Amino acid sequence: MKYGKKFLLVVLALMLVLSISSMATAQDDLSGDLEIFSWWTGGGEAAGLEALIAKFNELYPNVNIINSAVAGGSGVNARAVLTTRMLGGDPPDTFQVHAGAELNSLWVKAGRMESLNDIFEANGWLEQYPQGLLDLISDAEGNIYSVPVNIHRSNVLWYVPSKLEEWGVTVPKDWTEFVDTTCPALQAKDVTPISIGENWTQSHLWESVALGVLGADGYNGLWNGATNWTSPESVQVWDTYGKVLACANEDMNAISWQDASKQVIDGQAAFNVMGDWAAGYFIADLSLEPNTDFAWAAAPGTDGVFMMLSDTFGLPKDVKHPENVRAWLNFLGSAEAQDIFNPLKGSLPANTTAKIDDATLYNAYFQSAYEDWTTNTIVGSQRHGAVAPAAFDSGFLNIIATFQADKDSASASANAAALAIQTGIGG
């Protein structure tokens, strides 16, 4: 059957009018509250969230957003509050949760989350999100439980190029070089070789040391059972980590991740290992230029490997405003929202139709991270929920704290092995 050109144009115009008016109706229809729970409260964390909320407010002017962010990097405090609320029958409308075990081993397993397949199908996201990421937010039956807003990288080493030149050091290629050569050279100049912050940032550093010492397969083996937690290689991770700690600032337990990153910018410390929310902090909060005011490399010994994590939001069962959450999630997963959020957050868009090629939106840092994301070996971050459940994480933070005091590698290895068994890690 053949249709005239005019007829097709009329049909197209009608479809456009209809879709615009149905969008308008949906937007007018929604009202009431929408409580958004996260740990993005400031210092580089909040700018992206606030920009998202501002755009959502424009789209849905009658929805009242309650931003219930709980301060504390990496969600260590937020997760405790969330658990009380979820299990006490007072779930927030939507909450931040990492893709992977953090989502699946607790909230999905407990049957507390709504499946979101309809949202993914209606938006064509099954084709727009990387399969590996979809797998991290799905159960074995293919039900999808959250909407990713980004891809972050955990294993990044930050530094200031002009400072390294001034101190006569170069970026160490592995942890042995860092410990044996870079660290003493910097200490001789009264410069802190590596800055670290509070407890969780220490476990963040630990996973980069583990990846550097064990390699991608060995690191993955910790989570899939192929690497024994008490093997000589695993003990060596702790030995190396202990030597790296000895190159760090003494006030580590008292400072936040932002303070630790800023020690590098201020020339107090030479290096810092932190996820690329540090890029968001440098760019959005401190107005720094990539490659001049700050630069980056893969954490020592991890070149060619991208340790990933993803921030996602889900819809818990029995929330007060499910329709508002659905509108929020529909928005959050769109390329438009991801292009608003990620340039401020320091992360890559998870939706592959976002404008990552636009260098006016995504500067040199993002271009370099994207190149690595699309060419490197991908592994998941323990610290940020991709490969181990929250139960492992809280126990592991204690092991990290104990190790800081006693530097006993054998005991840390054995305790981590026991924790892995208790929390169902390693098969």
Ligand code: GAL
């Ligand atoms: C991570 C989270 C990032 C950032 C970071 C520091 O767990 O995925 O988006 O918030 O903590 O707080």
